Amino acid sequence: MKRGFMLTAITTILFLLLIEVTLQYARSSSSYSERVSEMLVSEKIGYTFDDIMDDITNITGLSITQQEANLVFKDSFPGSGITDRLGHYEEFVRQRYLTPDMEVVFLDPTDQPISLSSLSSTITIEPFNMTYKYSDFAKTDLFIQIPYTQTTAIDFVWYNFSVSTGNFSEDVDDIKWTPAPNSCTPGTQGCIRFYLKVNDSGGNEYISPYTTFDVTKQGHLNLNFVSESCWIDLWVGPYSGEQYLLNLRIQDCQVRSEIGFTFNTTNFWLNFPTKLKVRDVNYNTSKKDAISLIITKLLK
Amino acid sequence: MRRGVVFTLDALVAVVIAATALVVVVQLLSLRTGEWYKEVALYNAGEDFLISRDKDGTLKEIFDKTDAEAVSTLNNLMQFQIPPSMVARINITICSYSGTFSCTRSITAGESGTTETKSVVRRVFTDTEKNRYGVAVMEVWYR
Numbered sequence: 490m491k492r493g494f495m496l497t498a499i500t501t502i503l504f505l506l507l508i509e510v511t512l513q514y515a516r517s518s519s520s521y522s523e524r525v526s527e528m529l530v531s532e533k534i535g536y537t538f539d540d541i542m543d544d545i546t547n548i549t550g551l552s553i554t555q556q557e558a559n560l561v562f563k564d565s566f567p568g569s570g571i572t573d574r575l576g577h578y579e580e581f582v583r584q585r586y587l588t589p590d591m592e593v594v595f596l597d598p599t600d601q602p603i604s605l606s607s608l609s610s611t612i613t614i615e616p617f618n619m620t621y622k623y624s625d626f627a628k629t630d631l632f633i634q635i636p637y638t639q640t641t642a643i644d645f646v647w648y649n650f651s652v653s654t655g656n657f658s659e660d661v662d663d664i665k666w667t668p669a670p671n672s673c674t675p676g677t678q679g680c681i682r683f684y685l686k687v688n689d690s691g692g693n694e695y696i697s698p699y700t701t702f703d704v705t706k707q708g709h710l711n712l713n714f715v716s717e718s719c720w721i722d723l724w725v726g727p728y729s730g731e732q733y734l735l736n737l738r739i740q741d742c743q744v745r746s747e748i749g750f751t752f753n754t755t756n757f758w759l760n761f762p763t764k765l766k767v768r769d770v771n772y773n774t775s776k777k778d779a780i781s782l783i784i785t786k787l788l789k
Numbered sequence: 790m791r792r793g794v795v796f797t798l799d800a801l802v803a804v805v806i807a808a809t810a811l812v813v814v815v816q817l818l819s820l821r822t823g824e825w826y827k828e829v830a831l832y833n834a835g836e837d838f839l840i841s842r843d844k845d846g847t848l849k850e851i852f853d854k855t856d857a858e859a860v861s862t863l864n865n866l867m868q869f870q871i872p873p874s875m876v877a878r879i880n881i882t883i884c885s886y887s888g889t890f891s892c893t894r895s896i897t898a899g900e901s902g903t904t905e906t907k908s909v910v911r912r913v914f915t916d917t918e919k920n921r922y923g924v925a926v927m928e929v930w931y932r
Contacts, residue, residue, distance in 0.1 A: 493797055500800030507807035515814050525825040529832060536836050540912055543843065548917050574917040577886050581922045584890060585882065586913040 530772045537591060538767045538776050541582060545608070545780060548574050549626065553612075553759065558644070558752045560614070560759075562621060566744040568628035575626075576606035590771050595780075596764040608780065609762040614750075616757065617642045619734075631737040631746070637679055640704060644753055645675075645682035646734065650746040655716030656691035670699045670708030670725055679704045681734060683725065687712060704732050714742060827906045831875065831929040835910035838870050838877070839925055848914040851881060852921045856896050863898035876902040877929045886920040902930020 546552065548571060554561045579595070587593060597603045611622035619635040635643065657664065673680035681704060685697035695712075702708050707726040714720065719742040728736050735748070761779040768775035842848050847866065851859045863879055871877045878899040884892035907930045914923045 496797045497800050500797060500804055504800060504803040504807050507804060507811055511807065511811040511814050514811070518814075522825060525829065529825065529829050532829065532832060532836070536840075536910070539840075540843075544913060544915050547915070569918065577920070578915060578917060578922075581884065581886070581890060581915075582913055585884065585892070585922070585924050586911060588911070 527772065527774065530769045530774050531776075533591075534767050534769055534774060534776045537587075537593070538765060538778070541593065541765060541767070542780060544578060545575070545605070548578060549608075550628075558755045559749060560752070560757070561747060561749040564628075564631070564746045564748075566628045566631070566739050566742070566746060568623075568626045571626035571628070572606045572608075575608055576604060579605035590769055592768040592770055594766045594768075596766060596777070598762045598764075600764070603763070607763075611762060613760040613762075614757055615760055617752075629739050631735065631739075632733060633735040633748070634731065634733055637704060637732060640679050640681060641676065642752055642754065643681060643734075644751040645684070646748065646750050647684040647686075648735065648746070648748045649686045649688075650744050651688035651690075652712075652714060652719070652721070652742050652744050653690050654741070654743045655714035655719050656689045657693055657695065658713040658715050661693055661695040664695050664710070664712065666697070666699065666708050666710045668707060668709060670702030671706035672699065672701050673703040675701055681725075685710075685723075689714065702726060704734065716741070824906050827931060828908050831906065831908035831931070832910060834872055834875055835877065835908055835927045835929040838867065839910055839912040839927055841870070842866065842925075843912055843914055848881075848912065848923060848925060849916055851896070851923065852883065852916050852919070856894065859896045860898045863896075867899050871899075871929070874932055875929055876900055876932050877927055878902075879925055879927045881923055881925045884922045884924075886922065890922065901928070902932065904931050906931065 550565045550568060550571070552563045554563070582593060594602050595605050595608070597607070597609075608626070610624075610626055611620055613620050617635055617639040619639065620633065622632050624630050624632075670683075675682050680701055682701050683697075684700060687695040697710070699708070702725045704726050707724060707728065710723045712721040712723070718740060720740050721742060721744070722738040724733060724736040726732060737746075759781060761781050763780045764777055765780050766775055766777040839848075847862065851862075854862065859881070863881075867877055867879070876899070878897065878901050881894075881896040882892050883894040883896070884890045907928050910927045910929070912925045912927075914925065915921065
């Protein structure tokens with residue numbers, strides 16, 4: 490009887506242990522399975538986020554490349570119906586691309602929902618508080634600014650742009666800055682090393698003879714083209730009470746622009762005020778990040 | 790003594806039941822986790838295909854291709870890029886915008902799978918300057 494009792498007790502304990510092991514396994518396996526499914530959901534969210542960002546970059550016509558301390562903006566002017574195209578793109582994404590379990594929201598800097606056609610046209614380069622912006626996506630202008638105290642963060646700036654809608658209306662030797670940029674000593678506050686090259690559609694090339702300018706003094710270059718209505722105004726330094734590294738106004742010209750900055754550090758980053766949030770409704774998992782366009786980062 | 794035997798047998802039956810439950814739970818859960826893993830692998834294959842075809846401009850080129858040309862291009866590319874252990878089918882819907890979206894073309898390439906587990910990957914691509922928009926939906930199965 491005692492042996493029977495012992496056997497029963499041992500088997501009962503064994504039974505309870507097995508039940509406990511089963512429950513534990515079920516719990517851990519279930520959470521493991523949950524993690525794998527969450528991994529798939531995260532993958533889908535990240536992929537959708539990049540897919541949309543890729544298209545927005547293409548629509549804006551701007552591409553940014555970073556290689557160590559060098560930052561290059563490739564852009565085209567003017568923008569043709571970019572705001573409308575962004576709006577149509579958003580409509581298409583909502584109507585045809587997103588599945589019912591996927592939700593996409595565009596947010597302003599205060600996290601309020603906005604439409605994609607309200608995408609901000611200002612890019613900030615931190616920690617210099619430098620801005621690259623247009624009045625709007627019609628892109629008939631370009632403003633690049635940096636606070637005076639941060640100017641020493643830039644080693645030099647090069648700017649190449651080519652106009653495809655006409656030849657210079659005068660010989661390149663006759664193109665003059667009025668007023669001419671004030672030369673200065675590189676490395677001192679407010680002094681920018683600046684290389685400017687402009688090409689027209691006939692293969693003529695204008696290279697600015699001024700390789701430095703003082704941001705506190707205005708320099709102005711007016712470029713006219715054979716095409717009757719195409720002209721470009723370029724200012725460096727102060728204009729209408731503000732200081733610019735570059736203030737560009739474009740009238741009826743097709744321009745491809747490439748501007749490069751070499752900073753004295755590799756420790757900088759770009760901020761874009763509009764954010765994109767992609768959420769899986771079923772799992773309530775989301776990714777929210779700035780619409781950072783696509784920044785191509787090159788290795789050495 | 791007999792009562793002891795009955796108790797012991799009773800307890801042994803309980804252990805057998807518990808062990809069976811353990812085996813069943815292990816089987817079911819590992820089956821479920823395995824399916825998720827398969828789906829992740831299928832999703833990655835579809836994702837890689839669509840990302841690379843979007844980046845190299847293949848998807849955008851379809852706007853200007855005939856349906857037959859598009860099917861041939863996609864079949865060739867899938868043959869090289871989709872792993873041999875997988876099979877994929879892609880459907881592309883092409884729309885244009887003039888006040889509203891009108892989707893008049895639907896192109897299907899590749900072949901369907903027969904296994905139960907599959908992943909579906911979608912990609913949007915555009916040529917907004919010409920008001921053309923497309924969505925590629927790719928389904929990937931194991932052979």
